[in-house]
Amino acid sequence: MKQLEETAGKIRSMEIRGAGRIARAAAAELRDYATRLGVDDISLFNEKMKHAAGILARTRPTAVSLPNAVRSVMRYKGDSIEEARADIVKLANKFISNSENAVKRIGEIGARRVRDGDTIMTHCNSSAAFSIMAEAHSQGKNISVIATESRPRLQGHLTVKQLDGFGIKTSLIVDSAVRYFMKDVDLVVVGADAVTANGSVINKIGTSQLALAASEARTNFIVAAETYKFSPTSILGELVEIEERDSGEVVSTVKHAEFPGVKVRNPAFDVTPREYVDLICTEVGAIPPEMAYIIIKDFLGWGIEEMNSAVRE
């Protein structure tokens, strides 16, 4: 349990972060937990696995990739502990390798939408969005990227470091400079933490602001999202919960003491309505947001019973 709690803690504190990465980390932890689990009764084994799955799934509420990853491992079957364990290892490894391949494939598909000489704006730090920019650059397209800081956690610093390390011309801007620079931008590329059945995209706070500025400037807005970021339970009307994190990420306790009567708000994500999204690049193809339902139905493999029980959990 100690290692599982440690992984859960790292996801909560964002030491492990990024919607795809936390999903892979949760799948790997369930696999390792099952391997370590020293019980000799299958019902007890199943009970402990369920408990562990719950702890991991509840670490962060918004990225749908996380419960989707946990569910794909928890579909394991087995009448004995050995069978169950072997199936868990197989399913977790399958999820992890599919996820890594998906990010690569999104790069190949998304890069087709990038033209030589394009200036791309991006927000936060998304491995799927990076994959598109890196692939376009590797194909010899002369691109430059404008990346936002992405307050309060400054994940934009990770992005510019990655882009710069890859040899891509990169500028860093404050989040509030998005509209100021939009006139120089040919394409906006961002990642996603969740996509709902109606094609809305949930991503790092400020994404909808980029979308609004892009729409005003008639600039294409592309989302890079693996299929496991699509929310099956949104079909049943469930809303994706927007995580609100500690106010200390926005302003230190010492500083806050100077205006104690002020409530500091820190939502980590926002919703971009589908009207602002031109294309969602998944590993199974580049789709208009209106097709989100098809992805959930045809590629995630959830039956209606499974959706209902997920809503009840």
Ligand code: RI2
């Ligand atoms: P990839 C991140 O969330 C960002 O919002 C990013 O756009 C999204 O996950 C997708 O990232 P956080 O963990 O899966 O930084 O594409 O809160 O790497």
